[in-house]
Amino acid sequence: MDWGLQNRMHRMFSTASTNTVMLAVDHGYFMGPTRRLENARATITPLLPHTDALALTRGILRHAVDPTVTTPIVLRVSGGATVLKEDLSHEALTTSMEDAVRLNANAVAMSVFVGAPHEHESLVHLSELVDQGEEYGIPVMAITAVGKELEKRDARYLALACRVSAEIGAHLVKTYYCEDFGKVVEGCPVPLVVAGGPKLDSERAALELARNAIDEGAHGIDMGRNIWQSDHPVAMLKALRAIVHERATVREALEILTTEKAHSASRAPAATA
Numbered sequence: 001m002d003w004g005l006q007n008r009m010h011r012m013f014s015t016a017s018t019n020t021v022m023l024a025v026d027h028g029y030f031m032g033p034t035r036r037l038e039n040a041r042a043t044i045t046p047l048l049p050h051t052d053a054l055a056l057t058r059g060i061l062r063h064a065v066d067p068t069v070t071t072p073i074v075l076r077v078s079g080g081a082t083v084l085k086e087d088l089s090h091e092a093l094t095t096s097m098e099d100a101v102r103l104n105a106n107a108v109a110m111s112v113f114v115g116a117p118h119e120h121e122s123l124v125h126l127s128e129l130v131d132q133g134e135e136y137g138i139p140v141m142a143i144t145a146v147g148k149e150l151e152k153r154d155a156r157y158l159a160l161a162c163r164v165s166a167e168i169g170a171h172l173v174k175t176y177y178c179e180d181f182g183k184v185v186e187g188c189p190v191p192l193v194v195a196g197g198p199k200l201d202s203e204r205a206a207l208e209l210a211r212n213a214i215d216e217g218a219h220g221i222d223m224g225r226n227i228w229q230s231d232h233p234v235a236m237l238k239a240l241r242a243i244v245h246e247r248a249t250v251r252e253a254l255e256i257l258t259t260e261k262a263h264s265a266s267r268a269p270a271a272t273a
């Protein structure tokens with residue numbers, strides 16, 4: 001791995017814990033103005049000081065994040081399908097590596113759709129992106145997307161998707177937590193981070209997901225809705241940080257959450273969507 005690529009990888013992870021807390025705010029690229037991400041700047045700004053890396057598209061980066069921000073940017077560079085279509089796998093690379101460099105991206109990210117109608121295209125796009133990433137020294141994060149088929153999130157499928165992504169050359173893989181997650185970790189030679197998925201029934205459930213993922217070998221989280229759709233997003237992020245970086249128990253994280261809730265402003269209750 002070239003020095004620049006190693007350096008950019010290192011900047012996303014804590015030296016002490018070797019883990020990362022990424023904030024995912026890229027949902028709009030196929031979901032539109034997702035609930036509580038309608039005003040991206042208002043959602044992102046208070047969370048930034050508690051975030052190790054920020055995952056988003058170039059549009060939201062340019063419009064919602066000040067260029068003075070030093071948080072490493074993980075730039076989503078794939079797209080081309082929306083929730084209005086049945087097949088979400090019909091994606092291509094939508095941002096050039098030159099624009100990623102212009103934006104001072106620390107890493108680039110794209111979805112891979114293993115087993116989906118456009119599996120072949122997404123894997124070939126991943127290989128092209130890795131070639132470009134190696135050329136410019138920019139790490140590539142593969143996202144093992146499942147489209148609308150959330151039930152695909154089992155260890156057998158995810159282990160395959162993560163391994164294939166790493167074999168093609170992804171430097172980092174984002175996937176989902178699942179039962180037997182250790183098997184996914186075991187078969188993947190590059191660091192894994194986990195997404196949260198749709199908002200869970202309770203804060204405890206989201207904290208448990210993070211704790212289990214770290215216990216079973218994840219190098220962090222790249223979480224969105226379970227943070228910014230919370231009534232107390234900053235408190236939630238701080239509780240997750242304690243798990244990811246300090247190996248706090250779920251009980252300790254819940255205590256942090258309670259304390260932080262008392263200090264942080266609550267968002268107005270949102271309509272369900």
Ligand code: 5RP
Binds near residue numbers: 222226
């Ligand atoms: C959207 C994504 C999201 O970044 C990823 O799913 C993480 O966010 P969440 O925790 O809300 O699932 O890749 O395509």
